[in-house]
Amino acid sequence: MKKILLIEDDLILRENTSELLELANYEVINAPNGKIGVEVAKVALPDIIVCDIMMPELDGYGVLQALHTNESTHHIPFIFLSAKTERKDVRKGMDLGADDYITKPFNEDELISAIESRLAKAAILKDLREKKEEKKVVIEEKESIRNLNDLKNYFDDNGEIFHFAKNQIIYQEGNNSNYIYLIISGLIKCHKLDEQGKQLTTALYKEDDLFGYTSFTQNLSYQESATAIKDSELVGLSKKALTNVLNKNHQVTLELIELLTEDLAVVKNQLLQMAYSSVSKKTANTILKFVEKLNSKPEEQIRISRNDLASVAGIATETLIRTLSNFKKQNIIEIEGRNIRILDLEKLKDIY
Numbered sequence: 001m002k003k004i005l006l007i008e009d010d011l012i013l014r015e016n017t018s019e020l021l022e023l024a025n026y027e028v029i030n031a032p033n034g035k036i037g038v039e040v041a042k043v044a045l046p047d048i049i050v051c052d053i054m055m056p057e058l059d060g061y062g063v064l065q066a067l068h069t070n071e072s073t074h075h076i077p078f079i080f081l082s083a084k085t086e087r088k089d090v091r092k093g094m095d096l097g098a099d100d101y102i103t104k105p106f107n108e109d110e111l112i113s114a115i116e117s118r119l120a121k122a123a124i125l126k127d128l129r130e131k132k133e134e135k136k137v138v139i140e141e142k143e144s145i146r147n148l149n150d151l152k153n154y155f156d157d158n159g160e161i162f163h164f165a166k167n168q169i170i171y172q173e174g175n176n177s178n179y180i181y182l183i184i185s186g187l188i189k190c191h192k193l194d195e196q197g198k199q200l201t202t203a204l205y206k207e208d209d210l211f212g213y214t215s216f217t218q219n220l221s222y223q224e225s226a227t228a229i230k231d232s233e234l235v236g237l238s239k240k241a242l243t244n245v246l247n248k249n250h251q252v253t254l255e256l257i258e259l260l261t262e263d264l265a266v267v268k269n270q271l272l273q274m275a276y277s278s279v280s281k282k283t284a285n286t287i288l289k290f291v292e293k294l295n296s297k298p299e300e301q302i303r304i305s306r307n308d309l310a311s312v313a314g315i316a317t318e319t320l321i322r323t324l325s326n327f328k329k330q331n332i333i334e335i336e337g338r339n340i341r342i343l344d345l346e347k348l349k350d351i352y
Helices: 011-023 034-044 060-068 087-095 108-134 148-158 239-248 250-275 278-293 306-313 317-329 345-351
Strands: 003-007 027-031 048-051 078-082 100-103 160-164 169-171 179-193 199-205 225-238 301-303 333-336 339-342
Touching: 003 011, 003 034, 011 027, 011 108, 027 034, 034 048, 034 060, 048 060, 048 108, 060 078, 060 087, 078 087, 078 108, 087 100, 100 108, 108 278, 108 301, 148 179, 148 225, 148 239, 148 250, 160 179, 169 179, 179 239, 225 239, 239 250, 278 301, 278 306, 278 317, 278 339, 278 345, 306 317, 317 333
Parallel strands: 003 027, 003 048, 048 078, 078 100
Antiparallel strands: 160 225, 169 225, 179 199, 179 225, 301 339, 333 339
16 A cells, blocks of 8 residues: 655645545555654655645745655655645746646545556656666675776765756866766756757766766767756766776776667667657557556556656657657547547557
8 A cells, every 4th residue: 555645734634635545545644744744754755745835834845855855755756735826836846846736726536646647657767776776786895896886886985076956067068078977866968969950868867877988098078968957966086087997997897898888779779769750669668657557457547647758758748749649640549638548559569
């Protein structure tokens, strides 16, 4: 049974909402204000948090900021539930990192739909993280740097910490390549401009990824630009220091070459996907993932926001909406508001 933390200072609304969620088979923990809510979240570690904004002690914005800066709670999906309906209030909540913003008064279906959507998205992202961890080679701890994990520890111990705000440029194409970076937290986009001035995303790097390497033997400039997609913490190691490490640890050099080779393979695959309707494949794959995570039968409707679909698929929301419209025209899916129902499962699987 999934656990929900409900932070709401209005006693009647809190009790009514809690009862509604319990009837939907959720375990509900209540907190009467933001300050208590933060402490409860750190101890209980709920699967999702539903929080009011206007509260005594600590408002909802403060709750979200406090939880996002805590390592044990920053990954928990967060939904604002508020009577503040102005566009600027909604935008402020989403800019702070909320997963959804539901205005009062709300209906039962709207709240349950938002919760199911965010839980499914969190489950998919967790699976991706676990698969990535499974690929790492597990070895005994040794004093020397024998593999990439040891190299990353070396970054942590000897590198320089950098903080970049959302949309801040880390380096630009043509800059001197002084640092190689390890991502402690956040999300980084590398990109180039084509001859027509259109931006092409060449890679996305997440927590625990290395990026920024060009050449370790020549003084080459960065071959692409890098920008923080969200607030990020990086640790940078100078190219000179890394070269010294690689000269003394040949096994790490081989693993780093393998990493570079994998990056090239990813870029090649990306170009192939771009040439052969990759957006349709990504969209179809993501719909099927949400069906699986929501434990839904294909012929049943799933309730999922366009932003969540686009986020997991890794494409722009506008592009996703156009792709969904094409699926609808082909009678592959049916769309009604947030609801999507698969009409032709085999066609969808063929696209995937």
